[in-house]
Amino acid sequence: MTNESSCHGDAQSTGTPIPEALRNLPDDRRVILDVRDQVRAGEEPFQRIMQSVMSLRDDQVFVLCNIFEPIPLYGVMAQRGFAHLTERRGPQDWCITFYRADAQAAAASAPAAASRPAAPVGDAIVVDARGLEPPQPMAKILENLPRIAAGGQILALTDRRPMLLYPKLEERGFTFSTEETTHGWFETRIWK
Amino acid sequence: MVGSKPASGNSAPARQPSLWVPLRYFVTAQAAFVTALLWAPWQVDNLLDFYYQGNGLAFTHLLTLGWITMTVMGASFQLVPVALETTLWSERLAGWQYWIMLLGVALMVSHFWIGHHHGVAIGAGLVLIAITLFLINMGRTLWQLPRWDIIGRHVAAALVYLASTVVMGNLMALDKMFDFLGGQVLRTIHAHAHLAGIGWVTMMIFGASYKLIPMFSLSELRNERPAYWEFWLLNVGLVGLYLTLLMESVWATLFAILIAAAVGLFLWNMREVLRTRRRPRLDWGLRHSLSAMITLIFLTILGLWLATGWVLSDEFAARLAFGYGALALLGWISVTIIGMMYKIIPFLVWHHRYSDLVGLRPVPAATQLLGESTPRLEFWLLHAGIAMTVVGVIFTCGPLVQVGTLVLAAAGLAFAVAVCRIYRHLVPRLTPLPEAQTAGA
Numbered sequence: 001m002t003n004e005s006s007c008h009g010d011a012q013s014t015g016t017p018i019p020e021a022l023r024n025l026p027d028d029r030r031v032i033l034d035v036r037d038q039v040r041a042g043e044e045p046f047q048r049i050m051q052s053v054m055s056l057r058d059d060q061v062f063v064l065c066n067i068f069e070p071i072p073l074y075g076v077m078a079q080r081g082f083a084h085l086t087e088r089r090g091p092q093d094w095c096i097t098f099y100r101a102d103a104q105a106a107a108a109s110a111p112a113a114a115s116r117p118a119a120p121v122g123d124a125i126v127v128d129a130r131g132l133e134p135p136q137p138m139a140k141i142l143e144n145l146p147r148i149a150a151g152g153q154i155l156a157l158t159d160r161r162p163m164l165l166y167p168k169l170e171e172r173g174f175t176f177s178t179e180e181t182t183h184g185w186f187e188t189r190i191w192k
Numbered sequence: 193m194v195g196s197k198p199a200s201g202n203s204a205p206a207r208q209p210s211l212w213v214p215l216r217y218f219v220t221a222q223a224a225f226v227t228a229l230l231w232a233p234w235q236v237d238n239l240l241d242f243y244y245q246g247n248g249l250a251f252t253h254l255l256t257l258g259w260i261t262m263t264v265m266g267a268s269f270q271l272v273p274v275a276l277e278t279t280l281w282s283e284r285l286a287g288w289q290y291w292i293m294l295l296g297v298a299l300m301v302s303h304f305w306i307g308h309h310h311g312v313a314i315g316a317g318l319v320l321i322a323i324t325l326f327l328i329n330m331g332r333t334l335w336q337l338p339r340w341d342i343i344g345r346h347v348a349a350a351l352v353y354l355a356s357t358v359v360m361g362n363l364m365a366l367d368k369m370f371d372f373l374g375g376q377v378l379r380t381i382h383a384h385a386h387l388a389g390i391g392w393v394t395m396m397i398f399g400a401s402y403k404l405i406p407m408f409s410l411s412e413l414r415n416e417r418p419a420y421w422e423f424w425l426l427n428v429g430l431v432g433l434y435l436t437l438l439m440e441s442v443w444a445t446l447f448a449i450l451i452a453a454a455v456g457l458f459l460w461n462m463r464e465v466l467r468t469r470r471r472p473r474l475d476w477g478l479r480h481s482l483s484a485m486i487t488l489i490f491l492t493i494l495g496l497w498l499a500t501g502w503v504l505s506d507e508f509a510a511r512l513a514f515g516y517g518a519l520a521l522l523g524w525i526s527v528t529i530i531g532m533m534y535k536i537i538p539f540l541v542w543h544h545r546y547s548d549l550v551g552l553r554p555v556p557a558a559t560q561l562l563g564e565s566t567p568r569l570e571f572w573l574l575h576a577g578i579a580m581t582v583v584g585v586i587f588t589c590g591p592l593v594q595v596g597t598l599v600l601a602a603a604g605l606a607f608a609v610a611v612c613r614i615y616r617h618l619v620p621r622l623t624p625l626p627e628a629q630t631a632g633a
Contacts (some may be wrong), residue, residue, distance in 0.1 A: 065324075068470055091609050131470055132409050132410075133407065133408055133410060133471075133559075134407065134539060134558075135539055135542060135543055135547065135558050136557070136558070139547075139549065139550045139555075139557070139558075142547070142550040142551040143550055143551045144551070146551055151210070161277055163274055163277060164274065164547070166541065168547060168548070169549075171548070
């Protein structure tokens with residue numbers, strides 16, 4: 001769901017210093033995604049956000065409207081070369097503009113990006129289990145296991161190392177590998 | 193940290209202990225708590241009397257050892273290995289320790305009640321053995337830690353104070369027979385109580401809260417520096433308070449102020465955690481924790497007042513001290529523990545019963561196991577009961593204590609119903625699942 005009326009064009013109105021890349025940006029170069037209703041309904045917007053990001057043209061920026069500041073997303077986007085401009089426009093009303101930084105800016109905003117391979121979001125089913133109270137992360141990941149097709153894998157994002165998940169994966173015959181990212185969350189790849 | 197978990201998952205380096213290791217502690221502790229609350233309406237005369245007498249000590253140790261320490265032990269076996277990403281050193285030792293602890297507490301409480309000092313000493317000796325086993329188990333578990341964060345430090349300090357408390361308790365029990373401590377019973381009991389209440393239990397609650405409150409409220413402790421300040425202030429304040437209480441020194445006020453500052457920092461940290469939480473609604477577990485933290489403010493003010501000694505009369509000081517102890521045991525510690533139990537037990541039961549079935553069959557969410565109405569009823573009854581009992585105890589108002597303890601008994605029954613509703617999920621016959629579905633359907 002897009003919501004241009006509430007997200008569009010407010011970067012200038014707040015008086016926040018506008019990066020050069022966003023000055024005088026025509027509307028057709030803004031892709032706006034408003035996930036506020038989805039988040040309020042308790043749904044997980046990460047998959048939709050990444051789909052929108054992956055469909056961006058090189059000259060487009062991505063504007064996200066959310067009810068809280070999506071700090072973990074900054075790291076994910078930085079790894080893909082996006083800088084961001086954040087505006088808090090009221091209670092539960094955040095507007096974040098992600099734009100492609102030049103090589104120097106990208107390196108400054110994501111110093112770890114060059115030292116580790118980018119997460120293969122495109123070829124893995126991403127299960128974002130962050131921001132959930134235990135045992136919901138484990139339940140969410142286990143519920144998604146049947147979606148793994150032959151040769152496929154799940155990339156599960158969790159706030160903590162999923163210690164209790166490992167025995168369950170072993171029992172079901174899955175192989176897994178966990179990395180702690182430089183942004184403080186954990187990525188677990190699961191495959192058959 | 194890359195690849196700390198091997199690429200192939202053929203062995204898990206850390207895991208939680210089996211269900212029955214923590215569960216037996218929890219069930220026993222909850223039985224002790226409910227028994228104490230059901231017993232309270234018959235103890236009104238004792239509650240209006242001076243606090244240092246056999247029946248009161250029986251009641252107090254049923255709460256402190258049977259309810260509080262048993263719960264913290266069970267929670268430690270459950271949470272420490274998972275929170276610190278390690279494995280409990282010995283489940284078998286935890287099993288042996290349970291039976292020794294149970295026997296020790298039963299002997300202590302019963303012999304305090306009948307005023308038999310030898311029996312109390314034997315019970316205290318068994319509790320000392322059980323706690324030594326607990327300390328060995330936790331010590332070996334913590335020893336595997338690669339680094340000591342703020343949580344690990346609180347847990348380790350709490351274990352040191354537990355050891356000190358139980359050694360002191362044993363000396364006090366032996367003193368009843370051999371009279372070698374010089375007859376300064378009230379000084380000793382005040383020091384013993386603060387070592388247990390602040391050093392063992394509050395230290396452990398603070399440490400656990402830094403892990404659990406952000407986890408349950410979907411938030412984070414963004415700045416750990418105040419937590420480290422709190423840790424050191426609490427330690428310095430407690431050691432100083434302990435020594436000055438033993439010596440009946442006026443410097444106790446200074447150390448009480450340090451402890452109050454530590455409490456203030458802890459509450460500030462928790463305020464920041466809760467302010468930045470991503471889940472606006474507080475469930476009943478977190479409401480208990482929040483309420484206990486508010487009570488901690490009143491408790492700290494009361495403690496500071498007592499430490500100054502600016503009280504109208506010795507008699508009123510004794511009433512105030514009794515109310516302070518009751519508020520600490522019930523309003524701060526018990527309410528905190530209930531809040532954490534409302535989170536930990538559903539998790540434990542859900543994990544045992546349903547985690548193998550997730551993705552294969554529809555299963556209830558862990559949050560559905562507790563329900564809403566019973567914890568709500570328990571919350572209001574417990575708080576009303578605590579308020580009436582504590583005020584009644586301080587102002588020696590018999591009818592208020594009688595009504596308050598009756599309300600507490602009702603709260604105990606509500607709590608029993610709440611936890612039994614969770615435990616029934618361990619019995620598949622009582623909580624059947626819908627028919628099996630095709631995997632992934």
